[in-house]
Amino acid sequence: MSLRDQKAFLSNIHPFEVLDEKQMDKCINHMDIAYYPKDSTLINPENIPNYFFIIIKGIVHEYKDEELVMDYHHEDSFDANSLIYGESKSTFKVYEDLICYELEKKIFLELIEENSEFKNFFLNNLVNKIQTLKNKEYTSELSSFMISRVEDTLIHEACIVEKNTKLTDAIAKSIEYKTSTIIVKKDNEYGIITDSLLKMKVLLEGRDLNIFVEDIAIFPLLTVHNDDYLFEALTLLIKKGIKRVGVTNSSNELIGILEQLDVLSHFANHTYVVDTQIKKAKTIEELKLASSDLINIIRTLNAKGVKVNHISNLIGQLNTKVYKKLYQLIVPPELQKNACFIVMGSEGRNEQIVKTDQDNALVIKDGIEVEQYRPYMQKMTETLINFGYPRCEGNIMVSNPFWCKNVKDYQNETARWIEAPDMQNYMDLAIFFDSFAVAGDKDLLINLKDNLFNKLHDKDVFMAYFAKATLTFDTPTTVASFMTKTHNIDIKKVGIFPIVQGIRSLALREKIRETTTVKRIKILQDKKILENDMANELIEAFDVLCTLRLKAQLEQILNKQKINNEVDTHSLGKIERDLLKDSLKIVIAFKKFIVYTFKIDKIS
Incomplete structure (x- = not known):
């Protein structure tokens, strides 16, 4: 490559x-x-290079804790920091196989x-750093999709029947498997029967189910192999215009079915x-595995700029399904119908995005023995x-x-909260x-x-008094007071909390059943x-505050720190x-409104 070509190449790279x-x-x-052949290690924590690498041709993977991140x-x-700070x-x-400039x-x-501009790119100022981190997370998610294998996504259990099986028996088995797809094994090959095929070949032609x-x-x-790239499977589905393919292992045995919708969903989030x-x-372990990917969904949606309100709603819905399925797996069927499992606090409001604690309870019908539920609730x-849902510090x-x-005991409890109020009772009622x-x-x-x-x-x-809790914590009035x-x-x-508690107080007074803060507003x-x-300003302020908290909590998770509600104001850009x-x-301003509305200044 000539010097002119080198200059043209570099000039196109920011x-x-x-x-x-x-x-x-x-x-x-x-x-x-x-030139570096495949599997060469360029940089690791023990080996800092003497060169800055720019790729001409080939692919390099970055790993953190053995996990592919980019x-x-x-x-x-990549990794200018290793040269600047002497560590990676x-x-x-x-x-x-890599061809690169060194x-x-x-x-x-x-x-x-x-060159200050050149320097600022590699030593990001605080404003640019936030945007860079967002872009990096988003790019990382796309990259992880591009190198994901078929086995990394959901593979459905196949309903397989042997040849010479009557169609009516095969349909009964498919219902048992909760699938609309029947796989037929004939000698050393597999065939497929779908709902649309049943309509065309049986119903419309009036054929016997026997x-x-x-x-x-x-x-x-x-079929595709379980270690094929997921992108290749998607290409096959699109090319053939089909909705599903079989998945085989290294021995060419059919191990399941891959649905187009699952591949598209994997591509999304x-x-x-x-x-x-x-x-x-069907088991607690399977449910745990399913719930373990929620944090990746949160990261992806946040990196794509999805509003925190929508993220919390989505994660809240998925958490609700986890709780419901867990309740069904743990509590015997005869006991399930005589009680109601509830989530409270931020979970009840659909506003707990990152797993910070669990606030939940059980309401049992009057006349039903409570003690029989104790071991299941402990479990x-x-x-x-x-x-991964931490224990609630307040138990x-x-x-x-x-x-x-029982219901009656809760009714007595709510009466006590109202008739003999103190701060704990106010908070119990709020939750x-x-x-x-x-x-x-x-x-x-x-x-x-x-x-x-x-x-x-x-x-x-x-x-x-209930609304007065809105004033529990001081809110700083100037930049200087929180940039300490x-x-x-x-x-x-x-x-x-002031927004949540103030809106909760208004909702309680107005007998509003909705629990989500934004919907209450x-x-x-x-x-x-x-x-x-005021309503529009509160919604915007609530979104800003929750977004800043989520960003800080994702950073805490990334750094394996204890999750809290603290935001480092020195890490924020000007905007x-x-x-x-x-x-x-x-x-x-909202606090003042609450004071005026509930006449808090008239009480001691």
């Missing part, structure tokens, strides 16, 4: 186009072409010092795959902990007898009011809330309790700091 002519010449004069192709460069947390291996480390570091399956099956069944796995889970708590869990009792029925007899919870609403009639003083030396703020205390807006401007400042102004 940020090399910002180098002036002298710097570009210096770069080219100290750059060689190198792949690099034509015109990509990743291992970079050649996946496909720029000497000494020259690379000199260029960084000589015919043999091989009379209508389509042979051969198209795995949501449908997880949903299907939850539905089809529920222990299993959820094993699934608001179904294994706690306080949160596992319970946010409850959502997940499994069992949902009417038990509906009737309990009716009973609660009736008790609150003409309880203005109680409601004032410690620079960590508990974003839940200063912003999220919209209902209060429709009822003219909140002016349009995010401005958004945070404006959101906190809205929170302060």
